[in-house]
Structure formats: C-alpha cells, structure tokens
Amino acid sequence: AQSVTQPDARVTVSEGASLQLRCKYSYSGTPYLFWYVQYPRQGLQLLLKYYSGDPVVQGVNGFEAEFSKSNSSFHLRKASVHWSDSAVYFCVLRGNSNNRIFFGDGTQLVVKP
Template sequence: AQSVDQPDAHVTLSEGASLELRCSYSYSAAPYLFWYVQYPGQSLQFLLKYITGDTVVKGTKGFEAEFRKSNSSFNLKKSPAHWSDSAKYFCALGRNSNNRIFFGDGTQLVVKP
C-alpha cells in the first residue's frame, strides 16, 4: 500500500520567515514525489518533483524540496516567504508501476504581511 501524510493542516507565519511544509510517505519501492500548489479559487499548479538523482530539487516560484529516504520525507521549503505564497499545498506520490498519483490532504499556508 502507499500513502502520503501531510501532518500540518494549517501553517501560519510572517512574511520574511522561512517556511517548511512537511510531507511523509509510505511506499515500499522508490517513490516519485511531487508538490502542487492551489491558490484561492484556482486549480492546482505543479511546483516541483523528485524522480531520481539529486535529493534537493528546485521548482518554480523559488521553492525547493529535499528527499530524505532515511525518514521517508519530502519537505517543501522557501526562504523568505512572501504573502503571495499563501495557498494550499499538496504533496503527492507516484509509483513506477502505473500512472496513478496519490495526494495528501494538503497544508493550508497563511503568510501574514
């Protein structure tokens, strides 16, 4: 079985602070990992993904994520955060056995100006 856990339903921080959104996964084989963002009233947009190779991946809008196999995590980071980063962020897991991608429940981020 496979699953994605985003333990923080809500995160609030001040503009200029560093943000880190947590994501852990459960999957017995090598995972493919993604982050998507959903701005208020909009659809989901791709931020970045880890397939293989470098464990730190950089994406759009200044975000990066680090894959840590040792603790099955793929946390999203950005510094400094901007008020425009306020959105809902989804971590997702893909498997090399088929095309199905599994989403976590998301983390609602609020960045206060």
C-alpha cells in the same frame, strides 16, 4: 501500501520568514514525488517534482524540496515567504510500478504581513 501524509493542516508564518511544509510518504520502492500549489478558486499547479538524482530539487518561485529515503519524507522549503505564497500546498506520490496517484490532504499556508 502507498500513502501520503501532510501532518500540518494549516501553517502560519510571517512574511519574510523561512518555511517548511512537511510531507511523509509510504511506498516500498522509489516513488515519484510532487508538490503542487492551489491558489484560491484555481486548480493545482506544479511547483516541483522528484524521482532520482540530487535529493534537493528546485522549483518555481524560490521553492525547493528535499527527498529523504531514510525518513520517507519530501519536505518543501522556502527561505523567505511572501504574502502571495498564501495558498494550499499538496504533496503527491506516484509509484513507478503502477498508475496510482496519491494526494496528501493539503497544508494551508497563511502568510501574515
């Protein structure tokens, strides 16, 4: 069965600190994986996506994610967070054999000044 798990509902970090938001997926094949961000009172916006190639994929605003087939993970990272990064981050899975999209429940990131 396909699924996406974001084990951390809320993450708090200090401005300037590094960040990792965790995402674990379940899919038997090679999935398309996405990270979207949702700022308050807005829709979701794409940060980055991965299907094949270099397991580290770069996104907007200094975000990157690393795909690990052995760990079934697609963690999001940023070297130095800014207060404006405070938002909800969604990990999304899409299988390459059907049209189903699976959203994680989201991780709320709070950046303290």
